[in-house]
Amino acid sequence: MSVASETWDWLTDSANWEGPAGIPSRTLEHLQYTGMTIAIAAVIAIPLGFYIGHTGRFRGIAVASTGALRALPTLGVLTLVSLHSGIDLTAALVALVLLAIPSLLAGTYAGIEAVDPATVDAARSIGMTHWQVLWRVEVPLGLPILIGGFRTATLQVIATATIAAAVPGAGGLGVFLLSGLAVSDYPRVVGGSVVVIVLALVVDLLFAAVQRLSTRRRVSTPERV
Amino acid sequence: MTWIGNNLDVIGGHLLSHLWLSIVPTVLGFVLALPVGWICNRVPLVRGTVLSLASILYTIPSLAFFLILPSIIGTGFLDPLNIVIALTIFAVAVMARFATDGFASVSPQVLDAARASGYGRLGLALRVELPLAGPVLLAGLRVVSVSSVSLVSVGALIGVGNLGRLFTEGFQTENNAEIIAGIVLVVALALVLDALLVLGGRLVMPWSSGARRARGGAA
Numbered sequence: 117m118s119v120a121s122e123t124w125d126w127l128t129d130s131a132n133w134e135g136p137a138g139i140p141s142r143t144l145e146h147l148q149y150t151g152m153t154i155a156i157a158a159v160i161a162i163p164l165g166f167y168i169g170h171t172g173r174f175r176g177i178a179v180a181s182t183g184a185l186r187a188l189p190t191l192g193v194l195t196l197v198s199l200h201s202g203i204d205l206t207a208a209l210v211a212l213v214l215l216a217i218p219s220l221l222a223g224t225y226a227g228i229e230a231v232d233p234a235t236v237d238a239a240r241s242i243g244m245t246h247w248q249v250l251w252r253v254e255v256p257l258g259l260p261i262l263i264g265g266f267r268t269a270t271l272q273v274i275a276t277a278t279i280a281a282a283v284p285g286a287g288g289l290g291v292f293l294l295s296g297l298a299v300s301d302y303p304r305v306v307g308g309s310v311v312v313i314v315l316a317l318v319v320d321l322l323f324a325a326v327q328r329l330s331t332r333r334r335v336s337t338p339e340r341v
Numbered sequence: 342m343t344w345i346g347n348n349l350d351v352i353g354g355h356l357l358s359h360l361w362l363s364i365v366p367t368v369l370g371f372v373l374a375l376p377v378g379w380i381c382n383r384v385p386l387v388r389g390t391v392l393s394l395a396s397i398l399y400t401i402p403s404l405a406f407f408l409i410l411p412s413i414i415g416t417g418f419l420d421p422l423n424i425v426i427a428l429t430i431f432a433v434a435v436m437a438r439f440a441t442d443g444f445a446s447v448s449p450q451v452l453d454a455a456r457a458s459g460y461g462r463l464g465l466a467l468r469v470e471l472p473l474a475g476p477v478l479l480a481g482l483r484v485v486s487v488s489s490v491s492l493v494s495v496g497a498l499i500g501v502g503n504l505g506r507l508f509t510e511g512f513q514t515e516n517n518a519e520i521i522a523g524i525v526l527v528v529a530l531a532l533v534l535d536a537l538l539v540l541g542g543r544l545v546m547p548w549s550s551g552a553r554r555a556r557g558g559a560a
Contacts, residue, residue: 119411119412120412123412183487183535184528184532186487186488186491187487187490187491187527187528187531187532187535188491188524188527188528189491189494189504189505189508189523189524189527189528190491190495191494191495191497191498191505191508191509192494192505192507192508192520192523192524192527193524194508195508195509195511195512195520196508196511196517196520196521196524198512199512199515199517199520271400274402275400275401275402275403275404275405276402278402278404278405279404279495279498282498282509282512283512290404293404293405293408294498297408297418297498297499302412302418305408305418306408306409306412308405309402309404309405309406309408309409310405310409312402312404312405313400313401313402313405313406313409316400316401316402317397317400320396320397320400
């Protein structure tokens with residue numbers, strides 16, 4: 117198991133923890149791409165999801181198109197856009213946003229739909245407008261599923277952002293994997309993989325905590341009223 | 342377009358290996374997850390542990406998983422076996438949850454009735470629980486099949502031959518047609534496999550679509 121011990125050496129070498137190509141800056145880049153992607157995807161998917169969930173319109177189209185989007189290979193979109201966009205983040209962002217939209221959209225409309233129709237009817241009958249029903253009833257009650265959509269999307273993006281380094285212009289933790297592979301530096305490849313895996317697990321754990329908090333608040337609401 | 346016409350044999354080869362690399366893990370994952378889900382449904386303690394482990398495994402980024410496996414199981418870094426094993430583990434991780442939910446969806450009255458009419462343990466599991474869990478199992482199988490087809494293409498980055506090669510090669514040679522052909526074929530492959538699963542589901546479980554409609558009407 118020499119690769120294992122060499123990987124340990126790579127991970128504990130202080131030189132790998134410094135400068136713009138070090139593990140902390142690559143991790144930060146990785147998180148930056150993830151944050152930008154989720155923000156752009158949310159601006160597109162959340163309002164659409166609210167609309168579909170609240171009105172029930174276009175649901176069939178949404179289900180079919182998110183299914184087809186899920187089948188879209190991210191590496192293909194990445195390389196295709198990169199041929200036309202030049203050396204910047206455009207290709208990575210386009211590919212990752214397309215990846216994040218299905219989970220966010222599905223999580224949003226599923227969250228809104230999961231709210232008990234009787235509760236929605238009750239809210240309408242006490243005179244709430246459409247907006248009030250959406251913001252004060254459907255969104256708070258659907259929040260755990262909505263956050264679940266964010267969780268799935270974020271983890272997919274963190275995982276897939278590692279392939280962004282396959283085209284010029286993008287950094288992130290994938291650089292360790294792909295540049296290491298190109299020169300057969302396996303400790304770097306495995307070390308980089310370990311860092312991405314740990315990052316994904318930590319982010320997942322954070323989301324699990326947030327999701328638990330949002331569920332607890334939802335359950336305790338009736339007692340307060 | 343001329344590139345596609347001139348390279349049909351190459352594309353066909355990539356398509357075949359892509360098909361093989363996605364179907365083997367999907368089928369293996371499905372078969373392995375059935376007993377796991379069945380036990381999870383029976384033993385709450387096992388369910389908690391297995392499903393947490395499954396969710397942790399599924400969190401692992403695929404490229405990192407492909408690359409970390411060789412140092413765990415001693416395969417070569419560019420061995421296609423890494424992809425098959427990693428995707429099988431992902432498939433089990435996803436299917437275990439669906440299988441647990443599927444077996445849990447079988448009504449206890451039906452189980453009691455089957456026991457009363459003389460089904461043994463194995464007969465109950467195979468001839469009553471399995472078919473009744475079918476619709477949920479099929480839903481899981483569809484998720485696994487689509488995600489496997491799309492994850493296999495990532496394997497091209499570590500040199501494994503499949504449709505993903507059309508992306509890496511097309512990028513290096515700045516060949517739009519090659520990349521677009523790859524995207525179209527990957528999406529088509531995923532959609533065709535999905536349609537086959539739906540069709541297979543209707544054949545094996547002729548009652549399911551009607552049952553779903555009846556339940557939807559009642560709700």
